[in-house]
Amino acid sequence: GAVVSQHPSRVICKSGTSVKIECRSLDFQATTMFWYRQFPKKSLMLMATSNEGSKATYEQGVEKDKFLINHASLTLSTLTVTSAHPEDSSFYICSASGLADQETQYFGPGTRLLVL
Amino acid sequence: SQQGEEDPQALSIQEGENATMNCSYKTSINNLQWYRQNSGRGLVHLILIRSNEREKHSGRLRVTLDTSKKSSSLLITASRAADTASYFCMNYGGSQGNLIFGKGTKLSVKP
Numbered sequence: 001g002a003v004v005s006q007h008p009s010r011v012i013c014k015s016g017t018s019v020k021i022e023c024r025s026l027d028f029q030a031t032t033m034f035w036y037r038q039f040p041k042k043s044l045m046l047m048a049t050s051n052e053g054s055k056a057t058y059e060q061g062v063e064k065d066k067f068l069i070n071h072a073s074l075t076l077s078t079l080t081v082t083s084a085h086p087e088d089s090s091f092y093i094c095s096a097s098g099l100a101d102q103e104t105q106y107f108g109p110g111t112r113l114l115v116l
Numbered sequence: 117s118q119q120g121e122e123d124p125q126a127l128s129i130q131e132g133e134n135a136t137m138n139c140s141y142k143t144s145i146n147n148l149q150w151y152r153q154n155s156g157r158g159l160v161h162l163i164l165i166r167s168n169e170r171e172k173h174s175g176r177l178r179v180t181l182d183t184s185k186k187s188s189s190l191l192i193t194a195s196r197a198a199d200t201a202s203y204f205c206m207n208y209g210g211s212q213g214n215l216i217f218g219k220g221t222k223l224s225v226k227p
């Protein structure tokens with residue numbers, strides 16, 4: 001089956017630093033990748049949708065300058081949390097869908113970010 | 117990974133009718149959430165019901181939860197063509213906080 005990986009799985013950083021999270025589709029070409037944020041024991045919140053080679057589409061209320069998304073290839077999307085603050089601490093999850101089956105999303109295992 | 121299951125897998129109704137979707141799960145849960153997905157788009161959160169709640173309303177949505185049967189239902193009243201989408205349940209369960217998604221119900225509302 002389709003596998004999506006995320007790296008790192010956990011990251012702790014100081015306030016004011018930037019953190020990059022990678023999302024990779026390991027065995028399929030992901031034409032579309034989605035980034036979600038999940039607060040503890042709460043729902044997933046869709047942050048943005050990225051299509052390979054084009055700018056990401058951000059959901060209302062998500063700061064695009066704060067959460068930089070790059071989808072440079074069909075197997076890699078990155079989310080950079082710039083100038084991170086403690087309130088950015090969360091669980092970030094990506095998902096990917098491929099050209100062969102655009103309606104199925106395969107989820108990564110998530111990245112837990114803690115900003116001190 | 118464990119998965120819940122929604123039924124029916126597909127549902128086709130006329131505008132104005134009610135749509136009911138069911139979800140069953142296997143693990144113990146803290147809460148259960150329903151999401152909607154338009155074709156090719158990301159999941160959008162609709163409603164969350166906690167394990168100690170039995171029913172919850174949000175607009176035209178009504179969700180019930182029966183923890184003894186490990187099942188939940190989502191009712192969309194007075195459906196509209198714009199409600200056409202896939203609907204998924206997700207339960208938050210386990211000490212690791214893993215996400216467990218159902219397979220989804222594809223709803224088609226004909227105008």
